[in-house]
Amino acid sequence: MTTKVVMEALSPTMEEGRLVEWKKGEGEPVAVGDVLAEVETDKAVMELVARTGGTLLKQVVPAGATVPVSELVALIGEPGESVDNGKPARAQEQGTQPAPGRNQPTSMPPAPEPSPRAASGSAGASGPAVKPTAGQAAPSTPAAAATPAGAAAGRIKASPLARRIAAERGIDLTAVSGSGPEGRVVLRDLEGAAAAETPAGGRSPAASAAPAAAPAAAAAPVAPRIVVPPSDGAPYTDVPLTQLRKTIARRLVQSIGPIPTFYLTTEVDMERAWDAREALKTLGDGPKVSFNDIILKAVASALRQHPACNAWWQDDRIRYWHEIHVSMAVAIEDGLITPVIRHTDRKSLREIAAEAQDLAARARSRRLTPEEYTGGTFSVSNLGMLDIDEFTAVINPPETGILAVGRIVDKPVAHDGQVALRRRMRLTMSCDHRVIDGATGAQFLKTLKAMLENPLVLVW
Amino acid sequence: MAVVTYRDALNQALREEMQRDPDVFLMGEEVGVYQGAYKVSRGLLEEFGPMRVVDTPITELGFAGVGVGAAMVGLRPVIEFMTWNFALLAIDQLVNSAAKMRYMSAGQIGVPAVFRGPGGAALQLAAQHSQAFESFYAHIPGLKVVTPATPADAKGLLKSAIRDDDPVVFMEGEMLYNLKGEVPDGEHVVPLGRADVKRAGRDVTIVCHSKTVAVALKAAETLAKEEVDAEVLDLRTIRPLDTAALLESVAKTHRCVVAEEGWPFAGVGAQVVDTIQREAFDELDAPVLRVTGADVPMPYNKQLERAAKVDAPKVVAAARSVLYRD
Numbered sequence: 174m175t176t177k178v179v180m181e182a183l184s185p186t187m188e189e190g191r192l193v194e195w196k197k198g199e200g201e202p203v204a205v206g207d208v209l210a211e212v213e214t215d216k217a218v219m220e221l222v223a224r225t226g227g228t229l230l231k232q233v234v235p236a237g238a239t240v241p242v243s244e245l246v247a248l249i250g251e252p253g254e255s256v257d258n259g260k261p262a263r264a265q266e267q268g269t270q271p272a273p274g275r276n277q278p279t280s281m282p283p284a285p286e287p288s289p290r291a292a293s294g295s296a297g298a299s300g301p302a303v304k305p306t307a308g309q310a311a312p313s314t315p316a317a318a319a320t321p322a323g324a325a326a327g328r329i330k331a332s333p334l335a336r337r338i339a340a341e342r343g344i345d346l347t348a349v350s351g352s353g354p355e356g357r358v359v360l361r362d363l364e365g366a367a368a369a370e371t372p373a374g375g376r377s378p379a380a381s382a383a384p385a386a387a388p389a390a391a392a393a394p395v396a397p398r399i400v401v402p403p404s405d406g407a408p409y410t411d412v413p414l415t416q417l418r419k420t421i422a423r424r425l426v427q428s429i430g431p432i433p434t435f436y437l438t439t440e441v442d443m444e445r446a447w448d449a450r451e452a453l454k455t456l457g458d459g460p461k462v463s464f465n466d467i468i469l470k471a472v473a474s475a476l477r478q479h480p481a482c483n484a485w486w487q488d489d490r491i492r493y494w495h496e497i498h499v500s501m502a503v504a505i506e507d508g509l510i511t512p513v514i515r516h517t518d519r520k521s522l523r524e525i526a527a528e529a530q531d532l533a534a535r536a537r538s539r540r541l542t543p544e545e546y547t548g549g550t551f552s553v554s555n556l557g558m559l560d561i562d563e564f565t566a567v568i569n570p571p572e573t574g575i576l577a578v579g580r581i582v583d584k585p586v587a588h589d590g591q592v593a594l595r596r597r598m599r600l601t602m603s604c605d606h607r608v609i610d611g612a613t614g615a616q617f618l619k620t621l622k623a624m625l626e627n628p629l630v631l632v633w
Numbered sequence: 634m635a636v637v638t639y640r641d642a643l644n645q646a647l648r649e650e651m652q653r654d655p656d657v658f659l660m661g662e663e664v665g666v667y668q669g670a671y672k673v674s675r676g677l678l679e680e681f682g683p684m685r686v687v688d689t690p691i692t693e694l695g696f697a698g699v700g701v702g703a704a705m706v707g708l709r710p711v712i713e714f715m716t717w718n719f720a721l722l723a724i725d726q727l728v729n730s731a732a733k734m735r736y737m738s739a740g741q742i743g744v745p746a747v748f749r750g751p752g753g754a755a756l757q758l759a760a761q762h763s764q765a766f767e768s769f770y771a772h773i774p775g776l777k778v779v780t781p782a783t784p785a786d787a788k789g790l791l792k793s794a795i796r797d798d799d800p801v802v803f804m805e806g807e808m809l810y811n812l813k814g815e816v817p818d819g820e821h822v823v824p825l826g827r828a829d830v831k832r833a834g835r836d837v838t839i840v841c842h843s844k845t846v847a848v849a850l851k852a853a854e855t856l857a858k859e860e861v862d863a864e865v866l867d868l869r870t871i872r873p874l875d876t877a878a879l880l881e882s883v884a885k886t887h888r889c890v891v892a893e894e895g896w897p898f899a900g901v902g903a904q905v906v907d908t909i910q911r912e913a914f915d916e917l918d919a920p921v922l923r924v925t926g927a928d929v930p931m932p933y934n935k936q937l938e939r940a941a942k943v944d945a946p947k948v949v950a951a952a953r954s955v956l957y958r959d
Contacts, residue, residue: 334887334918353919353957360887360918361957 175250176225180240182328183212183219188347189241190214191416192221197229203249210236210246215420221246228252241329241346243336331358338363408495411487418491422607432486433606436565437614441625442588443581443596449628459523464598465501465555466526468578470631471624472553473497473517479617483550484608485571491608492571500549500569501529503536510536511569513549522631557581563599573605574614576621598625634817640810642784643673646791647711649820651681654709657795660687660696661713661750670715671751671810697723697748701730701800704746709795714750717804718762723748724769731800732775747794749803751810752780753844753894757938760930765895767842770802771872771904777801777825778871782846784814786869789823797825806844828875830882834864837952838882838889840905842868845892845943852892852948863952871901879905880913887918888955892948897925919955924948 180190190212197209208220209229230248234240248256329346331339335358339346344363351358414422425433446467453462476483476497485492497518500511512532514525535541554566557580566577579599586595600621604614624630637645651657658681663670665678665688678686689696693714700712714720720727731744754763771778779794779801781787787805794801806812831846832853841849846867853863866882868875883889889909891902902923909921927941953959 332918333914334916337915359957 175230175248175254175256176227177245178209178221178223178247178249179243180212180246181221182242183221184214184217186420187214187242188329189239189345189416190219190221191239192234192236192246193218194236195232196220197223199229199232200252201229202252203227203229213416215416223249225249228254230254230256243328244340244346329358330356332360335359335363410493410495411490412493413490418607425606432568432570434568434603435606435611435614436601436603437611437618438563438599438601439618439622441598441600441622442586443598443625446625446628447581447596453522460526460530462522462526463529464557464581465553465578466522466529467628467631468555468576468625469499469501469514469517469529469553470520470522470525471621471628472551472576473499473520474624474631475617475621476551477518478620479613481613482574482604482609482617484573485550486573486605486608487571494550496550498548498550500546500552500572501532502552502554502566503533505537505539510541510546511549511552512536512541512546552576553578557598563601565601566603568603568605570605573608574617575603577601577603634815636813637784637816638810639781639784639787639805639812639814640671640673642788642814642816643791643805644675644677645816646788646795647674647677648680650792650795651677651685654795656707657709657711658685658687658703659711659713660689660700662689662691662715664688664713669713671807673805673810674713693719693723694726697726698730700746700748701726701734701744704731704744704800705734705742709745709747711747711749711795714748716762716807717750717752717766718764720748720750720766727770727776727800727802728773732773735799736775743798744800745798747791747797747801747803749791749794749805751807752804753806753808754926754931754938754942755807757933757935758931759933763931763938765804765843765893765926767804767871767893768895768900768904771901772899775800776872778804779825779869780804780806780843780871781869782806782809782831782841782843782867784812785816785821786823786829786867788816789821790825790869792822793825796822801825804843808844812847823869826870826873826875828878829867829869830864830878831867832863832865834862834886836862836864836886836888837955838864838866838879838886839948839952840866840868840879840882840889840891840902842871842893842901844894845948848943848945849892849948851945852952855945855949856952859953859958861952861956861958868901868905874904874908876908876912879908880916883909883913884916887916888952889917889921890924890948890951890955891921892924892943892951894926894943897923897928900925919957922951922955924951 183190193211193213195210197203197207203209203223204226205223207223209223210221212219212221227249228251230250232247233245240246250256330351330353331346332353336346338344338360339349346358349358349362350356352362353359443464446464450462450464450467480493483494483497485494496516498513498515499517500513502509502511514520514528514532517525520528532541532545549569549572552566552569552572552575554575555578556564557578560580562582563579564577566575568575577600581596581598583594584597585592586597588595600618602614602618647659651659659674659677664674665683665686668675668678674686697712697720700710703710714723727748731746734742734744752767753765767778767780770776777794777797777799779790781790791803794803832850834853837856839849839852846865849865853865856863864882864886866878891905893901895901900923902925906921906923909917924943924947926943929941932938932941950959
C-alpha cells in the first residue's frame with residue numbers, strides 16, 4: 174500500500190506552497206512525524222511532516238516547485254514497492270488518516286485568525302504585521318500543522334476526476350474557475366484550462382508531470398500587456414513573487430481594486446532650493462530651471478538610492494529596473510500625457526531642464542513619438558503652478574509609484590527654535606502596495622526630502 | 634436468429650435443460666395443467682409428464698422446502714413462484730436453508746436449485762403485488778440473483794442458473810413476458826455474473842437491470858438528441874456483481890446514474906454506488922445519482938403509480954445533472 178503525501182494547508186489562508194527543500198531523499202526510511210520537506214507558505218517557511226511511516230518512494234515534485242494545497246508531492250510505501258509514473262496502483266492519501274490529535278480539536282490551541290491587517294494599508298515603519306521568519310515557527314506536532322480551519326480555508330472544490338487530471342497535466346486548480354455546483358471544478362472546466370495552456374506554453378502532458386516545475390507558467394494566466402522597454406536591452410532584474418508577496422498582492426487587490434494604492438505625504442522646506450534656483454537663473458546662459466526640474470532630478474537621485482521604488486508590477490513578478498526613467502505628467506488640451514526623461518539620474522539639471530521644456534512643448538503640440546511617452550519607471554505630477562496645496566496622483570501602470578507635487582507657499586513654521594515664515598512644499602507619493610510597502614516608500618520620501626532641503630547633494 | 638418472446642425464451646431454456654438433464658424438474662403453482670400463470674411452462678407437462686412438471690398447492694413455504702430437499706439429494710429443481718410477492722412466505726427456505734446449506738455442511742451438501750418467477754410492478758396491482766425484491770435476496774451470502782431484461786438473456790441466463798451448483802434467485806419481469814427479441818439459435822448460454830453493455834456511449838453510464846434496461850435505452854435516445862452519448866450497462870446478474878464492467882464503463886464516461894425499480898434505501902444502486910466511489914473515485918466527475926422507485930408502498934391510483942415508478946424522463950434528468958447540464 175502506497176500513501177500519497179499531499180501539500181497540506183499549513184496556514185489558514187494557504188492555497189499553495191513552494192517546496193523549498195527536501196529533507197528526506199528517495200529511498201530513505203521515514204517515521205511518523207519526520208520532516209519530509211520545508212515548505213514556504215504565504216506566511217512563513219513551515220515543515221511538511223510525515224503522517225505515515227515507511228520509505229520515501231518518490232519525490233513527485235522537485236525542490237523549488239510551487240504546489241497547490243492537496244496536490245501530490247510524494248509517495249511513501251514499502252521499500253522496493255513499484256511506483257508507476259508517480260501513480261501507485263493503490264494509494265491512500267495521507268490526509269485520509271486522521272492526524273494524531275485531530276479528533277480532539279478542543280485540546281488544541283485555536284487556529285490563529287488570519288489577521289486582516291496582515292497586509293493591509295500602510296503598515297508604515299512598524300513593518301508588516303506578518304513576520305515571514307524563515308525556518309522558524311515550524312509546528313512541533315503534526316496536528317498543529319494542519320488545523321481543520323486551515324484545511325477548510327485552503328480547500329478547492331473539484332471533482333475527483335478534475336483533481337487527478339489537473340495533477341497529471343500540471344494545471345493549477347486555483348487558477349480554474351469551477352462551473353459545477355458551489356464552484357466545483359469539473360472536467361469541462363479543466364478542458365478549457367488545458368487548451369489555453371498547451372498552445373501557449375507548448376507543454377506536453379508528459380513534460381508537465383511534475384505539476385509546478387514551472388510555477389510561473391502554472392500560475393494564473395498573465396493578462397496580455399504590451400510593454401515597451403525604455404531602450405533596447407535595458408537591464409533589469411526580474412524577481413519571482415514569493416508566497417508572502419503573492420498573498421499581499423492578492424489580498425490588497427481584493428481590498429482596494431486592481432492597484433492597491435496607499436499614500437505618503439511629507440512637507441519639504443524649499444528655502445535652499447529656492448536660493449539654488451535663483452542662483453542658477455543669474456547664470457543666464459541656458460534654459461530656465463524650474464522647481465519641477467529640480468524635483469525630477471532629486472527624484473531620480475533618490476530612486477538610485479531606493480531601487481525598490483523603481484519597479485514595475487508584472488503580475489507574476491516584480492521587475493526592478495536598473496535604469497531610471499522618470500515620467501513627468503504634462504497637462505495638454507483635453508487630457509494629459511507623461512513624456513519620459515531617459516536616464517534622469519545621469520543627466521545634469523541643465524540637461525533635464527532643456528529636455529523637459531522640449532518634451533512639454535511637443536506634448537502640447539502633440540508631436541511626441543510613442544517612444545517618448547512610454548517606458549517610464551516612476552512618475553512625477555506637479556499641480557503647484559495651479560495653486561494646489563497637495564493632492565494624490567493616480568499610478569500609471571505598470572509603474573508602481575507616482576509623486577504628486579503641491580505649490581510652494583510661505584508658511585509660519587518652527588525654525589531654529591522660533592516661528593519663522595518659510596517656503597514650504599507638500600509632496601504626496603502614491604505607492605502600489607503590491608510592490609512598495611509603507612516603510613519602503615517612506616524611506617524613499619525621506620531621502621527625497623533631504624535632497625530637496627539641501628540641493629547641493631544633487632551635484633555630489 | 635429467431636425473434637421470440639421473453640416468455641417463450643424462458644420456455645425454450647426449461648425445455649432444453651429438461652431434455653439435456655433428467656435431474657431437472659419444474660414445480661410450482663399452476664405450472665402443469667394450466668401451463669403456468671404466465672404460460673412459461675407451456676407444453677412441458679405434455680412433453681415431460683407429471684413426475685417432472687409438478688403442480689403444487691398454494692403453499693409457497695412448503696414447496697420451496699421440497700425443492701431445497703430435492704436439491705440436497707442431487708436433483709436440479711426449478712421452483713416457480715407465481716410472483717416474487719408470494720415468495721415472501723417462502724423466504725425462510727431460501728435464506729435459512731438454500732443459502733446456508735453448503736456452508737453449514739462444510740461444503741458437503743449443495744443446493745443446485747433455481748427459484749424463479751416474475752417480480753416488480755405491473756399495472757395497478759397495488760402495494761402488495763408490485764414489489765421488486767432483488768436487494769432482499771442479493772443481501773444474502775450464498776444466493777445468486779439474476780434479473781434478465783431481454784429474451785436472449787432470459788434464455789441464456791436461465792440455462793446457466795439451472796446448471797449452477799448453488800441456489801439461484803431468478804427474477805423475471807412481469808411486464809417483460811411479451812417482449813420480443815432475437816434469441817441466438819441452438820445452444821445459447823449466458824454466464825452468470827457478467828454485465829452487458831446494451832448501448833455503448835462516452836458521456837454517462839446508466840446502470841440498470843431488468844425492466845429499467847428498456848427505460849435506460851429510452852432515456853439514452855432522448856439524451857442522444859441533446860448530443861449526450863449515454864452508455865447503458867445492464868447488470869443482468871445482481872449478485873455476483875460485475876464490478877469490472879462497472880469500473881470499465883465509469884472509467885470511460887466519468888459519470889454514472891443507477892436506475893432500479895426497487896426502493897431507494899439499501900437498494901441495488903446503493904451497492905453499485907459504493908463500489909464505484911471506492912474503486913473509481915478518481916474517475917468521477919460528479920456524484921453518482923440514483924433513480925429508484927418512490928420510497929412508498931406502490932399506490933393503486935393510476936396517476937400516483939406512474940409518479941412512483943422509474944421512467945425515462947427521471948433518468949434523463951439525473952443524467953443531465955451528472956453532466957452539469959441542468
